[in-house]
Amino acid sequence: MDKFISVADIADPLGGYGENLKQLLDLMGSYQKQPLKDSEIGRGKTIGLLFFNPSLRTRMSTIKASQNLGMQVISMNTSNDGWALETADGTVMDQGSAEHIKEAAAVMGTYCDLLAIRSFPSLKDRKSDYAEQVINGFVANAGVPVINLESATLHPLQSLTDVFTIDSLSKKDKPKVVLTWAPHVKALPQSVANSFAEWMQHYDCDLTIANPSGFDLSEKYRGDVTVMHDQDAALKDADFVYVKNWSAFEDYGTVGDFPDWKITAEKMKLTNDAALLHCLPVRRNVVIDDAVLDSEQSHVIQQAGNRVLAAQAVIKTIIS
Amino acid sequence: MDKFISVADIADPLGGYGENLKQLLDLMGSYQKQPLKDSEIGRGKTIGLLFFNPSLRTRMSTIKASQNLGMQVISMNTSNDGWALETADGTVMDQGSAEHIKEAAAVMGTYCDLLAIRSFPSLKDRKSDYAEQVINGFVANAGVPVINLESATLHPLQSLTDVFTIDSLSKKDKPKVVLTWAPHVKALPQSVANSFAEWMQHYDCDLTIANPSGFDLSEKYRGDVTVMHDQDAALKDADFVYVKNWSAFEDYGTVGDFPDWKITAEKMKLTNDAALLHCLPVRRNVVIDDAVLDSEQSHVIQQAGNRVLAAQAVIKTIIS
Amino acid sequence: MDKFISVADIADPLGGYGENLKQLLDLMGSYQKQPLKDSEIGRGKTIGLLFFNPSLRTRMSTIKASQNLGMQVISMNTSNDGWALETADGTVMDQGSAEHIKEAAAVMGTYCDLLAIRSFPSLKDRKSDYAEQVINGFVANAGVPVINLESATLHPLQSLTDVFTIDSLSKKDKPKVVLTWAPHVKALPQSVANSFAEWMQHYDCDLTIANPSGFDLSEKYRGDVTVMHDQDAALKDADFVYVKNWSAFEDYGTVGDFPDWKITAEKMKLTNDAALLHCLPVRRNVVIDDAVLDSEQSHVIQQAGNRVLAAQAVIKTIIS
Numbered sequence: 001m002d003k004f005i006s007v008a009d010i011a012d013p014l015g016g017y018g019e020n021l022k023q024l025l026d027l028m029g030s031y032q033k034q035p036l037k038d039s040e041i042g043r044g045k046t047i048g049l050l051f052f053n054p055s056l057r058t059r060m061s062t063i064k065a066s067q068n069l070g071m072q073v074i075s076m077n078t079s080n081d082g083w084a085l086e087t088a089d090g091t092v093m094d095q096g097s098a099e100h101i102k103e104a105a106a107v108m109g110t111y112c113d114l115l116a117i118r119s120f121p122s123l124k125d126r127k128s129d130y131a132e133q134v135i136n137g138f139v140a141n142a143g144v145p146v147i148n149l150e151s152a153t154l155h156p157l158q159s160l161t162d163v164f165t166i167d168s169l170s171k172k173d174k175p176k177v178v179l180t181w182a183p184h185v186k187a188l189p190q191s192v193a194n195s196f197a198e199w200m201q202h203y204d205c206d207l208t209i210a211n212p213s214g215f216d217l218s219e220k221y222r223g224d225v226t227v228m229h230d231q232d233a234a235l236k237d238a239d240f241v242y243v244k245n246w247s248a249f250e251d252y253g254t255v256g257d258f259p260d261w262k263i264t265a266e267k268m269k270l271t272n273d274a275a276l277l278h279c280l281p282v283r284r285n286v287v288i289d290d291a292v293l294d295s296e297q298s299h300v301i302q303q304a305g306n307r308v309l310a311a312q313a314v315i316k317t318i319i320s
Numbered sequence: 321m322d323k324f325i326s327v328a329d330i331a332d333p334l335g336g337y338g339e340n341l342k343q344l345l346d347l348m349g350s351y352q353k354q355p356l357k358d359s360e361i362g363r364g365k366t367i368g369l370l371f372f373n374p375s376l377r378t379r380m381s382t383i384k385a386s387q388n389l390g391m392q393v394i395s396m397n398t399s400n401d402g403w404a405l406e407t408a409d410g411t412v413m414d415q416g417s418a419e420h421i422k423e424a425a426a427v428m429g430t431y432c433d434l435l436a437i438r439s440f441p442s443l444k445d446r447k448s449d450y451a452e453q454v455i456n457g458f459v460a461n462a463g464v465p466v467i468n469l470e471s472a473t474l475h476p477l478q479s480l481t482d483v484f485t486i487d488s489l490s491k492k493d494k495p496k497v498v499l500t501w502a503p504h505v506k507a508l509p510q511s512v513a514n515s516f517a518e519w520m521q522h523y524d525c526d527l528t529i530a531n532p533s534g535f536d537l538s539e540k541y542r543g544d545v546t547v548m549h550d551q552d553a554a555l556k557d558a559d560f561v562y563v564k565n566w567s568a569f570e571d572y573g574t575v576g577d578f579p580d581w582k583i584t585a586e587k588m589k590l591t592n593d594a595a596l597l598h599c600l601p602v603r604r605n606v607v608i609d610d611a612v613l614d615s616e617q618s619h620v621i622q623q624a625g626n627r628v629l630a631a632q633a634v635i636k637t638i639i640s
Numbered sequence: 641m642d643k644f645i646s647v648a649d650i651a652d653p654l655g656g657y658g659e660n661l662k663q664l665l666d667l668m669g670s671y672q673k674q675p676l677k678d679s680e681i682g683r684g685k686t687i688g689l690l691f692f693n694p695s696l697r698t699r700m701s702t703i704k705a706s707q708n709l710g711m712q713v714i715s716m717n718t719s720n721d722g723w724a725l726e727t728a729d730g731t732v733m734d735q736g737s738a739e740h741i742k743e744a745a746a747v748m749g750t751y752c753d754l755l756a757i758r759s760f761p762s763l764k765d766r767k768s769d770y771a772e773q774v775i776n777g778f779v780a781n782a783g784v785p786v787i788n789l790e791s792a793t794l795h796p797l798q799s800l801t802d803v804f805t806i807d808s809l810s811k812k813d814k815p816k817v818v819l820t821w822a823p824h825v826k827a828l829p830q831s832v833a834n835s836f837a838e839w840m841q842h843y844d845c846d847l848t849i850a851n852p853s854g855f856d857l858s859e860k861y862r863g864d865v866t867v868m869h870d871q872d873a874a875l876k877d878a879d880f881v882y883v884k885n886w887s888a889f890e891d892y893g894t895v896g897d898f899p900d901w902k903i904t905a906e907k908m909k910l911t912n913d914a915a916l917l918h919c920l921p922v923r924r925n926v927v928i929d930d931a932v933l934d935s936e937q938s939h940v941i942q943q944a945g946n947r948v949l950a951a952q953a954v955i956k957t958i959i960s
C-alpha cells in the first residue's frame with residue numbers, strides 16, 4: 001500500500017478487496033489487544049500531519065497511533081502555523097496564496113517519511129470539491145506516501161474504523177446495515193457518508209441508504225446500493241444504524257430541513273435492537289436524541305476509540 | 321490520587337492533608353535534584369492536554385514534566401484545533417456548540433491515560449463559573465484521571481508549586497505569609513488566589529489576605545483566614561509577599577481601581593525583608609514595580625521553574 | 641558556540657570564519673549520510689520553539705532536526721498559545737502586552753535547555769526592527785542558548801543551508817553567485833537577503849547583488865559586495881542565481897513595482913547554466929516563472945530539504 005486515499009488503495013491485484021481488508025481488520029484486532037506490539041517499527045521515521053481544518057478525534061487518534069509505532073510526529077495547522085496554498089497549475093500567484101502545493105508538498109515530503117492531510121470541501125463548487133485538488137496535489141507532489149485524514153469527498157480512516165466496529169459487534173453473518181441521513185443546522189461534507197457507502201460494499205452485509213429525496217449521494221460512491229426515501233421503512237429490522245448528516249450532492253451544499261429524520265428512541269424500536277453508530281461530533285437532540293445516545297444501543301465512544309486501531313494499522317502497513 | 325482538581329484530592333483518609341502534601345513536596349524535591357529519575361515510569365502512556373485558553377508556563381511545564389516521565393504528549397487548543405463544547409444536559413444543540421462534553425471527554429479518555437484541562441471562567445456569571453462545568457464535565461465523563469491546569473475557580477498546580485517554593489525559601493518555622501491583591505487593567509479570575517488560600521491553610525504558616533474592601537475572596541476558599549483591607553498593615557513583618565490581582569467575587573468580575581495597592585520598593589520595606597512571589601505573567605509597573613521585580617527579593621522565576629516539579633509529582637502520583 | 645543569531649556567532653577566535661564554517665558544513669554532510677548518527681546526544685534535553693509568526697519549513701525542519709538528535713521538543717505559537725510580549729525597559733504595562741520579555745524568556749529558559757525564536761519585523765519602523773528587540777531580549781534574559789529562526793533582520797539557518805547547498809552543487813572553485821531581487825506583491829523582510837549577503841562573504845565565491853535602484857540592502861550586511869542595478873548584466877555567466885524579494889531598506893518597507901525583474905527562462909539563458917535557488921515560499925509566475933521552477937536548473941526543493949541539516953548541525957554544536 002503506497003497511499004491511503006480511498007478504498008481503491010486496498011484493492012487486491014485481481015480487483016477484489018477481501019484479502020487486504022481482512023489483513024487490516026486482523027491487524028486492528030491485534031493492536032486492540034497489544035497496542036505497543038510494533039512500538040519499534042517506526043523508530044527514526046517521521047509522520048507529518050497537516051490540518052487545513054479543525055480536528056479532535058482524527059488528530060488525537062493519528063498522533064496516538066503514530067506514537068504507538070514509535071514514530072516522530074510533526075503536527076501543523078495551516079491556518080495558524082503555515083501558509084495558504086495554491087493548487088491550480090500555471091496561476092500567476094499575485095493574490096492570497098503565498099505558496100503552491102507543488103513546493104509545499106515536495107518540501108514536507110523531504111522532511112517526513114509519510115504525510116497525512118485533512119482538507120474539507122468548500123461545499124460551494126461541486127466540481128472543484130470532487131476534483132480533490134488538495135489531497136491529489138499532495139499525492140502527486142509529496143514524493144512520500146500520503147494518508148487521507150478526511151478530504152473533500154472521502155474519509156477512509158473513519159470507514160475502516162466503521163467496518164471494524166461493525167465486524168466486532170455483529171452477532172450474525174450478513175447483518176442489515178442502514179446508513180441514514182439525519183438533520184443538522186449546518187452544511188456538512190458528504191465525505192463520511194460517501195466513504196462509508198464505498199467501504200461497506202466490500203464487507204459482507206445487507207446495506208441500505210436512507211435519505212430524504214434530493215439528498216442522494218453521488219452515484220460514484222453509493223454504486224447500486226438500495227436508496228430509500230422513507231426512513232421508517234429503511235430502519236425496519238436493521239442490525240446497525242449508522243447515523244450521519246450530509247448536505248445535498250444534487251443541489252450542492254444545501255442543508256436539508258427535515259426534523260422528522262432525527263433518530264429517536266421511537267425510531268430505534270423499528271430496528272432489530274440495532275447498534276447505533278455515528279462518527280462524532282454529534283449535536284445532541286438535533287441529530288440523535290439523548291435517550292438514544294445515552295442508551296446501551298449506542299456504541300459511538302467505542303467506535304471513536306477504534307480510530308486509533310485504524311490509523312495504526314494503515315500507518316504500519318504503509319511503512320513496512 | 322485519582323484526579324487533581326482541588327486540594328481535597330490530596331486529603332488523607334482521616335481528613336488531614338499533612339501526609340500526602342509532605343509526600344508530594346518530597347517528590348518535588350527529589351525531581352529538583354534528579355529530573356529524569358522516573359523517566360521510564362510513563363513509557364507507553366499518553367497524556368492529553370486540552371487548552372480552552374492561552375497558556376505559556378502551564379503548557380510548557382506540563383509538557384516538560386510529562387516528557388521527563390517518558391510519557392507521550394498530545395497537546396490541543398480548542399479554539400483552533402477542535403470544537404466548541406456544550407456542557408449543559410438536555411440541550412437541543414442547534415447553536416454554536418458542535419459537540420457535547422459527554423462525547424468529547426469520553427473520546428479523549430479512550431485515547432489518553434490521563435487528561436489535563438485548562439478552562440477559564442467567563443467572569444460574567446458567577447454561579448455558572450463556580451459550578452465548574454467544564455472541569456467537572458471532564459471528570460464525570462472522561463473515564464480516566466483528570467488534572468486541573470487552571471479551571472474557572474482553582475489552579476492547584478500553581479498552589480502546590482507555591483507551597484513548595486515557600487517551603488524551600490523559608491528560613492523559619494511558621495513564616496508570616498501575606499497574599500495581597502494588586503492592581504490590574506483587566507478582569508482576572510480568582511482562581512490563583514482561591515487556590516493559594518485553600519492550600520496554604522494546610523501548610524504551617526501565619527496567613528493573611530490583604531485586599532481592598534469589596535474584593536474579599538469566596539468564603540468557600542478563604543475559610544477563616546484573616547482578611548485585612550489595609551495593605552500596609554498587612555505587609556508588616558511579612559516573610560513572604562504573594563502578589564496577585566483578582567476581579568471581584570462580590571460585584572462579580574469587576575476590576576478594582578486601586579493604584580495605591582501596587583507593590584513598590586517602599587511597600588516591601590514594611591516587610592521582614594520578605595521574599596516576593598507572583599504566579600506570572602505580571603504587568604510591570606502596574607502590579608509590581610521594576611525595582612521590586614528586579615531586586616533580590618523577587619523569586620518569581622524560580623517559582624515558575626518549580627511548576628515542572630509540581631506537574632511531575634502529580635502526574636507520577638496519579639499514574640503509579 | 642553559545643548562541644546562533646548571526647554569522648558573528650561562528651567567528652573563529654582570530655576573527656576569521658573558515659574553521660567553524662567548515663566544521664558546520666562537514667557536520668551537515670555527515671548528517672546527510674547518517675541522519676541518526678547523533679540520536680542519543682540530546683537525550684533528556686528540551687528545545688523550546690517559539691513562533692511569533694507563521695512557519696512551515698523552519699518549524700518542520702527544526703523539529704525534525706531536534707528529534708533526530710533525540711531531544712524533547714516543545715513548540716508554541718505566541719499568537720494563539722501564549723501572550724503578547726513587552727520588550728521595552730521601564731514601561732508601565734497598562735496596554736496590550738500581558739508579559740515582559742524579561743520574565744517570558746527567563747521562565748522559558750528554566751524549562752528548556754535551548755530556545756529557538758522566530759520574530760518578523762514590523763517593516764514600519766526601521767530603527768526598531770534593526771534593533772532586534774525580541775531576539776536580543778531572549779538572548780539577554782533566557783539564561784540558555786538561543787537560536788534565530790528568522791528575526792527582524794537575519795535568517796542564519798537559511799544562510800547556512802544556502803552555503804551548504806551551493807558548496808554541494810558547485811562544480812568549480814570560486815563560482816559566480818548572484819543574489820537577485822525579484823518582484824512580489826507584499827512587503828517582505830530583508831532578513832534572508834541580509835543574511836545571505838553576510839554569510840556568502842565568508843565563502844570563497846564571486847558574489848554580486850542585483851536589485852533595482854532604491855532597494856540596496858543595509859550596508860551593515862552587504863559590506864563591500866558589488867551591487868548592480870542592471871539585472872541582465874549581473875546575471876551574465878552566473879553559476880548560481882539566488883532569487884529573493886525584499887522590501888526597501890531606504891524608503892523602509894515599501895514594495896517595489898518592477899515586474900521586469902521576474903526570473904524567466906529567457907533571463908536564465910544569460911547565465912552559465914546556473915543553478916537556481918530560492919528559500920521558499922515562492923509565488924509562481926510573480927517571482928519566478930513556472931518554466932524555471934519546473935526546470936532542471938531549479939534546486940529549491942533540495943535546498944529546503946537541507947534546512948534539517950543546518951538546524952541539526954547548529955543544535956548539535958550548541959548542546960555538545
